[in-house]
Amino acid sequence: MLLAFGLGGGEILLLLFIVLxxxxxxxxxxKLGSVRTxxxxxxxxxxxxxNLLGLLVVYLFPKIDNLVVADAPEQLRKYKELLDSGAIxxxxxxxxxxRLLK
Known part of the structure; x- marks a missing residue:
């Protein structure tokens, strides 16, 4: 079909490359950004x-799964205080x- 428009193999490859x-x-x-912060x-x-430079920038952000709660003991203490006070x-x-100890 594209050959009917006078496009040869090289032009078709160029069009595919541009669309990509x-x-x-x-x-x-x-897709990369949705699993990163x-x-x-x-x-x-x-x-x-x-374009490709933007993908490299996206790769610099950490994955959401790799985020570790650094202050888990502190948060656990706060939740314990809330429990003891009857707030939760x-x-x-x-x-x-x-969730914190996972």
Whole structure:
């Protein structure tokens, strides 16, 4: 079909390459950003504006799964204080404790 428009093999490859960079890279930026702290929207925007360089910037942000609560003992103490004061229930305390100790 494209050959009917006078496009040869080289032009078709060039069109595929252009489509990959105009559509594929921003989609890739969105997917990368959605599992990182930057977010999908900013990943998409960076990939649209900066293309492959934008993807590298997205890769610099940490993954959401790798975020570790550094002050888990402190938070656990605060939840225990809330439990002792009656502000939260035992079930809420246990769920927060399980989340922090995961």
């Amino acid at each position: 960079f105009l559509v594929g890279v921003p989609f890739w930026g969105y 930057i977010g999908g929207g900013f990943g998409l925007l960076l990939a649209l504006l900066l 229930t035992e079930e809420e305390y246990q769920s927060q404790k399980a």
